Amino acid sequence: MFLQLFFGYCALMIVVSGLLAISLRNPVHCVLMVLVLFFHMAGLYLTLNAEFLAAVQIIVYAGAILVLYLFVLFLVSLREELHLTAFVPNAWLGRIIAAGLAVGLIATIPAFSLGEKSAWTVAAIREATHTKALGQELYTSYLLPFEIAGLILLVALIGGLVLARRDENGADAPESGADGKEVLR
Amino acid sequence: MIHTAAVSWTALEPILPELLLIGIGVLLIGCDLFLPRQRQLLPWLTVLGCLTALAMILAAQPVTAFGGMFLADGYAKVFKVICLGAVILTTLMAGQFRRLIGPRQGEYDSLLLFSLVGMLLMASAGDLMVLYLGLELMALPVYALVGLHKREQRTSEAAIKYFLMGAFASALLLFGMSLLYGLTGTTDIGRIAELIASRNLAANPALLAALGLLLAGLCFKVAVAPFHLWTPDVYEGAPTLVTAFMSVGPKAAGFAIFGRMLLEGLPQLQGHWGPILAVLALLTMAVGNITALCQHSLKRMLAYSSIAHAGYAVLGLLPGTAEGMAATMTYLVVYLFMNLGAFAVLMLLAAPGQSRESIDDCKGLATRHPVVAALMLVFLFSLTGIPPTGGFIGKFYLLKAAFTAGYTLTVVGAVLFSAISAYFYLRVVRLMYMSEAEAPVSLTFSPGMTAALGLCLAGALGLGLFPGSLLGWIVAALTGS
Structure with missing residues (x-):
């Protein structure tokens, strides 16, 4: 019971922080959101009995790579956002495709069966x-x-x-x- | 209880060509740093290394190494020859482009070689993990090569676009692979097919979702519509030399993993991916050929034409048989020569300060430089698919393979779009031969360029005049006799 609750909490936080990471305006906030995401990912590894992976996730990703990202952000110090012309002019088209993809993938979950064990x-x-x-x-x-x-x-x-x-x-x-x-x- | 196993160096024997190329790649950077005076020798070192690797690959016996992760079979051999050919030809052409690359010669060649190693690994991948890592190793140097010429705004934009779309495609591919791994519990491609059969997974919706994601990722990599949107901008923005390489090498490697995944990993799903790919192939040919009609830039026209040619090459995958795959391979060999030839002529036209990429720059080329115009004529005829050039033979085998598998409508569409393509290819020929030149154009030939043009001409014409030998070799390599 506790494991399921913990998994649900981690999964929810991963989705929320992932969404915030791509929608927040301030790049530093985005990187911090990714940090939150990495910590909860490490939590997921813990539920799978992979303690070493969880430690590596925190040391390498949260500790080293994200600090590097922050350094880059501070060194480059972007004053204004860069704009590229989008491939698809209407953003809603992309959102509809993404939502459709998510619904389609979730619909296949009941049919999922685990493969052979190693x-x-x-x-x-x-x-x-x-x-x-x-x-x-x-x-x-x-x-x-x-x-x-x-x-x-x-x-x-x-x-x-x-x-x-x-x-x-x-x-x-x-x-x-x-x-x-x-x-x- | 510490076990120490003696390292058995014989296990490395199958990947010796790759190791040699990695060694030369590192050596090139060293030479560039410590021997700055000998820089003009670096392309020749690259060509020499590639030729040695080519000889080693051709002489090698089919083996399976690293527990089935690395397959040095006939299938891999054919694709490796195509990728090596693309790198050798583009390196020969690089002399013409030296003034654009400037002092970056060593890094340029070295990145090209690392990308080549990635392509060779993709061709030999027997495991999803090697397949994906090979793909990344192939793609990363190309991202850097696209942005190499930083003086132009559009190359930086092209590099960023290519990087973002490539990362996106990799994510889709990985998602599909992880679903596949979850369902079967293995990353070995051959074993996946066995498990799908033994566990009756063929109709499982989750497996179909995995197939869909895999197809989307792979179609991104080989620029099949509707996942082609990045192609024209990237091909136009990149330096012409890199565009020529990208339109042949990585595309052939993409088809290598495409074929390996579908034919060896998911053969039971042929009833699903066959029709999907037939529709995508038609769409690709339509988009590529019709959009190419209204282009004024020769380079952009060739970019759209390369999208269309990816559509033709997909036709050979539809039947899901060795014969169909042999047709795709034959076409890719022919495409290597004719497409690189056309890009080589485009590179010849370019002069310092002027890119001369517009179609109008071909006006009156025949009166001033009859040899160059005749070469371009052969390459364009071959791209259209007019006999006796190699392009005709390649298309013929592809259409035959798709027709015998029962995709009649797709074949009719392919012939129609092929006819449409004649209009924009032959428009260039008409401008070259029937228009007056506007300004005198002086062309300079480097020895490497001459050799590359000669090889492309020999390939495009020779494969058209003696079509049986190439197909015979490929079929023999595929069936392992």
């Missing part, structure tokens, strides 16, 4: 301890995805550097004369 039962994990079970799986069966994820981080780093680096005033480019001013803008 070798790691709750008892087996408790015996081997969380971190050990996770580490063993990561470095044996899931070695390839794990390494690809590492490579993605490297690529993100290089891509970020390429995009963030300022043009060297076009010293090597022959057409620098006219474009030099545009760079400074």
Whole structure:
């Protein structure tokens, strides 16, 4: 009974803070809403007996990544909102599609049946301890995805550097004369 | 009780081509930093690495590695050849674009190679996790490449649009995958098909919801209508070289995971996804071809034409058979040569300070540069699908595959839209041959560009003159004989 109440509370808070995160005007408030969302997500992991994941969720996401977001927000200090022309001119069309999608997905829930269980039962994990079970799986069966994820981080780093680096005033480019001013803008 | 397992290096053998490319990607950044004088050698290093990887992939025996997560089978081999071909050809063309890339040569080539590794992993993915991570590894460098040329406002806008839509598509795809995992309890694509059969899940509404989400995500990635809205702006805004690469490489890799998911993961649902895809293919061809009619920018016209070509390529997926998939693969090989060829001519026309992307810039090209005009003529004929070019053969196999599977109406629509497409492709030909030039255009050829144009011409014409050899090779690779 308590577990169900706790789950209901976490789920409700995730939905509410998720909605607030995309609808609030002040970007700092949005990031704080995401922080609330992450804490309740960690709560969900706790109900699933995944204590290690819950701790990682709080340390990495709430602790590191969101602080980074806040740093970026304060450093960039956007005075005015950026506006992109929307693909779909009427926002209500998007809302109707989203609501339809949500209703459709909720309608399929009664038909949902759980798939086959893996070798790691709750008892087996408790015996081997969380971190050990996770580490063993990561470095044996899931070695390839794990390494690809590492490579993605490297690529993100290089891509970020390429995009963030300022043009060297076009010293090597022959057409620098006219474009030099545009760079400074 | 600590178990220490000896690392068995032989387990890495199937992914050696990918490891080689990653090594070269890192090496390129190092060379760019420490050997700034040798920068003009970097594209050749890239091409050399890709050719070595190509030879290794062609010589490799079909194996399954990492517990079924990595499948180096014939299916993967064909798509890997297409993706490698796209990177080799665009790198050869990059010499022409050097003045735009400027001092960023090393990072540009290295990002291209990392994207290539992602595409190779997508082609080989036997597990939803590798499939998704490969997709992200492919997409991230392309987001950066689109925004590489920061002087222009529209490239930054294109990069942001592409990034947002790509993230959105990934979210839909992940949602579908998580539902699929919940229903079956496994991420192995082959095992998912077995479990759907053994647990009678085929009519389960939750599985259909998963299928719908997967289809939406995949259609975003290969730009099939109505999920194509990002394509024209992004293709037009990106540097032409990156557009050429994006319209071929990532699209082919997208079709690789499309085919793998539908044909190997969800074959029991063919009765559902077959008709849905038939309607989407028709819609895509209609949107692509009809909107291309009223474009004045050649680059934007080619962007819409690439949407239309995604619609043709989907036709081969409809039957859900190896023959149909072989038709799609053949078409993608032909498309690689003809589309990159057309973009190469567009790049040749561009000059410092002027992009010359309008259709009017082709006026009178034949009198001043007959060779370039003749090349463009071949590529445009091939894109229209006029014999004896490769485009005709590719379309023929696709229509045959869809027709034998019983999608008669879709085939009729495809032929009609193909006829419509002749109008805007041949309009460019008419301007090149039957109009007077407005201003003299001087063209410069870099050696790499000449080689790339030669390869594209050989591909577009050769595949049209000897169609059986390519299809024979692909069918042999697919059936594993």
